[in-house]
Amino acid sequence: MVPSTADALTAERAKAAFDVAAMNGFLIDEATRQRVAKMEQIMAAEPETFSIRNKYFMSRQEKMEHALKIGRRLVEMSQAGKVTSEDISTADSILDINGPFGLHRVMFIPTLENQATDEQKELFLKPAMRYEILGCYAQTEIGHGSNVQGLETTCTYIPETDEFEVHSPTISACKWWIGSLGVTATHAMVMAQLIVGGKNHGPCPVVVPIRSTADHRPLPGVTVGDLGPKFGFNYMDNGFLMLDHVRVPRVNLLQRYIAVSRDGTVSRPANVDPKVAYGTMVYVRTQIVRTTSQALARAMTVAVRYTSMRRQFAGKADRALPPGEESPVLDYGMVQYRLIPLLAQNYAMYATSQAFYKHYNECMAEMDRGNFSALKELHATACGLKRWTSDVAIRGIDTCRHACGGHGFSEFSGLNEFYGNQYPNIIWEGDNYVLSQQTSRFLLKLVMTLRAGKRVADNQTTQYLRRHLTDGRVAGSPRFAGKSVREMAADPQLQLDVLGYRAAVIASELADKMGAGQTWNRSLVAMQRLSDAHSDYIVASYFRRHLATLPATSPLLPTLNKLAALLFLYVLERNPGDLFRLPTPFTQEQVVEVEEQLAALIADVREQAVPLVDAFGISDMSLNSALGRSDGRVYEDYLQWAMEDPLNREDTGNAIRAEWFQKYYKPVLHAADNKKQAKL
């Protein structure tokens, strides 16, 4: 008797070398865990509103309406004081449904909080908090994305009437991609070039009413709509907006950081706090590090569970099997190679998310005390981490899907719509390729400063650069010289030394080339390498930092240390070119040893793979996946789900199929009869 898929999962769990709940506590803080539990309980109690079992059958319009229904109910609960704004974000994340009121909460309201005067807060923030107006944040234009200074929309002061005229002068000025604009928003926070007395003062935010709060119709001069179907994120009404000389009162320009007086005098307050601009950017990126960690964890949970249960071929996977049984595909070397290092990266992402957020809060507190020295390093590292984590997550979700074979391609795997919804993380908040320039610029400047013999701030980045460079240049032997790969894999400090040295060498070499005349544009490819090498170091370093929060006797540590070593070896194995190009290069034998050590560690960690994904603590409600079910009843549920397709259901499918038969199949099948009849 071949064991069932459910039995297979039970057997995997029996091998756990650690306590799964304790591991979950290492990955996720208590407040988050409680918030998730609260919202899952609330939503499970109202399946008529919150069930997402049918989401894969929905058309775009049905999805939007489903999000509206959920969004409305959550606002109701919020107005009744039952849930917080954070609770609602948690619900969105559990359901993987980005609701229509999300941007109102996370972009429109915070902009008012940060940039409105007290008078403006009365006018806009208070009604917004009560949902009496619904906002969006309209920056990107159809022709302008990364370069905010290039925006074309204008906001021109009209002294005659004490108004601003907000206008889209060309088609490329059309606001585009704006979340909650397509159908929902009554007010837009429009970023527009502020023009006063013929002089352009750069992009500033101005509040523009766009739809009537009475009947939701577009106001005069406003052309607005939904921008249509997308690869993912189809619950959200991303929209477009063209403004034709629309007038708003002077008070609608947010005036905390720039003020325009009645007579057209433009002034800026003296003490603009750099924390606001940088702090927001860094904060948003800490959130992307967090959400992409969870996103990858969801996909990993599905893929690891499913490949532990799925069987294929016998006698090829180095493990004795009872006669008649095929091997679980996770026993194959190539499946392990694709999933297990990714699992180590995923653990590192969780740890990094926590350690980095802690660091962010410390820096913010320092800034409150007037110390801004940490700002630049924080920003450069945040850019690098956003790129690194979102890239690993998006590629990783795709890897998980492909590891599930054909079934990964079914929507019931739970991985596909999800993949589309996560995909924007590599594009927005700084496209990943563009962001690498921020990180690299900072590192290159540091190298040049060290070479000039000038002082640099003391932080995690300057620490590793100074540890491995002498006066900004590579000199002498690296600190890990003479060590075997086995020794490196066993010693956290050696691991950080290898990764830090690699990043320092790449930074130094690029500084040499640019010093010798290589242009910025011709250095962009190398900057990707530099940004990633820096982030490889930072992620390993944060992973270690979060590990250090555990007591030395923690029974979690043996497994976690293996994951950290795996993370390290995987970086090395994927970048042999870097190792051979070090001033003191790795030898051919060492690179072979990297592969061997990595393979051994992968095979070892594979035995803990199911408990390790269980420890992410992702519920079946959130997975919404036939393949990833925690009870292992994969094929039963998969077939059942297919039966629920409207095309198959008796109450809906019979009529559709009968109609199709008459219209399309019968004329084909009976063409000869028809011809004969026509002849008679």
Next chain:
Amino acid sequence: MVPSTADALTAERAKAAFDVAAMNGFLIDEATRQRVAKMEQIMAAEPETFSIRNKYFMSRQEKMEHALKIGRRLVEMSQAGKVTSEDISTADSILDINGPFGLHRVMFIPTLENQATDEQKELFLKPAMRYEILGCYAQTEIGHGSNVQGLETTCTYIPETDEFEVHSPTISACKWWIGSLGVTATHAMVMAQLIVGGKNHGPCPVVVPIRSTADHRPLPGVTVGDLGPKFGFNYMDNGFLMLDHVRVPRVNLLQRYIAVSRDGTVSRPANVDPKVAYGTMVYVRTQIVRTTSQALARAMTVAVRYTSMRRQFAGKADRALPPGEESPVLDYGMVQYRLIPLLAQNYAMYATSQAFYKHYNECMAEMDRGNFSALKELHATACGLKRWTSDVAIRGIDTCRHACGGHGFSEFSGLNEFYGNQYPNIIWEGDNYVLSQQTSRFLLKLVMTLRAGKRVADNQTTQYLRRHLTDGRVAGSPRFAGKSVREMAADPQLQLDVLGYRAAVIASELADKMGAGQTWNRSLVAMQRLSDAHSDYIVASYFRRHLATLPATSPLLPTLNKLAALLFLYVLERNPGDLFRLPTPFTQEQVVEVEEQLAALIADVREQAVPLVDAFGISDMSLNSALGRSDGRVYEDYLQWAMEDPLNREDTGNAIRAEWFQKYYKPVLHAADNKKQAKL
């Protein structure tokens, strides 16, 4: 005045260093070009049936119905003798719509042609040719994919009634993924374990009627349906099928290669032609090489045109600009690095497709003359090429999407649904990771044969292995020793020597390791490397072979030779670890030289990028993309397309939005009023 997107494209075209129509002739054979032109003309004349402008707005069910409408019309034309089966496949490919009758034509009918007796051809093939029965090919089961021998469905001979009983004994035996089964097929070609007198003879094809041709209802004992929404391929009704002791006459088992007599005697004809089994597998893979080439070309056309027109930032891209103009993003080094080598790979894929198909036909002709010596090499190389081309295409389409920035994420880019539809190519006909084993096994056997001093057949693979190995082992200096990278980039034979030597070294080293006891399972990661290194050589070699069909004076050659050199340098630049690990390794200086030569060539070829994608000859009808329009009117069309969304259109959208306002927005916006009213 900033030049329009249309002007930008015109300016790019003016730089063409070759004749675009002539280049198109190098890429595509005359018959294919004519077939495409014929079908585009036919379809353009009937927009009410064939227009796909609205496809991105359609729900799954609307897509399926659209495919049915198109499929029915094409069958009508076929029955009227106006179009051939190949014409219909061409139409499907132009529209990127896999119709419900496709599997009937390309799987059901060919199986009957190859494996049915004359009596069976009368019974099944003739009605199938007239579309009086509609077929599908039911092999894969929910629990069984790659391992065909593990199928569970049984086909048991019942001598009492001279019937077979076809049965699904478990849920994991449920037939799954079967194209055209979900709604369409009346007959299934079921692969089932043939059991006669208690003995299992392995999987064999048996024709099982599953739906009535009179009213299309499932026949007794048949549970059948559509398997639901997928990541792509949603025009197709992939289905599931459970058979409960369904009886069919003995004649329904296809008996050309295995026969069961009335008394239950099982016999196999003596002269089974190995060409049939291998030939079909190789043929299907030649088709995947061809379709993935075209698929990537479609994405490249969109991405190259769009990035030539899209502008972002000024003064950073090494090219003087008039004041006020931003740089086209294709002028940035990192965008070039992502797109231009991919363009070279795409050209190599077209050339390989043609040269490999020619080679395939030569081998088939040899086999008709009784010479089967080419079979194994042909099969191993086909596996490697299927993997290589589909992998490059799928990753490449994703790269093209991301290169379009946020707008790549809109369905109107044309890249997203398309990506989903192409995705199965890395999974079906041998999952790409599994396929690498076929190629590697063949290479490893050759190395062992050479080491044993035995004779090997003479073919392109053994030629390069013998050129670089002595008695199956690496010995002495490579043939390119002492050459600079610049010399290599200029000399086709040196390029093939580097690539051939690399593949031979990897094969030899893996043979050593496995000889020393490394198991098959622990060698799977290395086999991916080996399969790809072999394919890198084969693709370069086929590219050269197809180049050799041009006269030496052809004005296309200067550009094509650059693309071939680019392809070569890109392999090297992506695999520095391999270069350093050669027995005579590349030096650090040589690896740096690879990067420099590659960067220079990329910047050079970038100037021809738009003419090079124009030469693919893909029509606007087929692109169906706002970003890739041949006339460059990108933003105008993009905005117009959004306006056509049913949510925005006056005739449909006003009612939907008014309803949503009443149901969802009004209660949120006017919650305070409602509360007040409730209190009154």
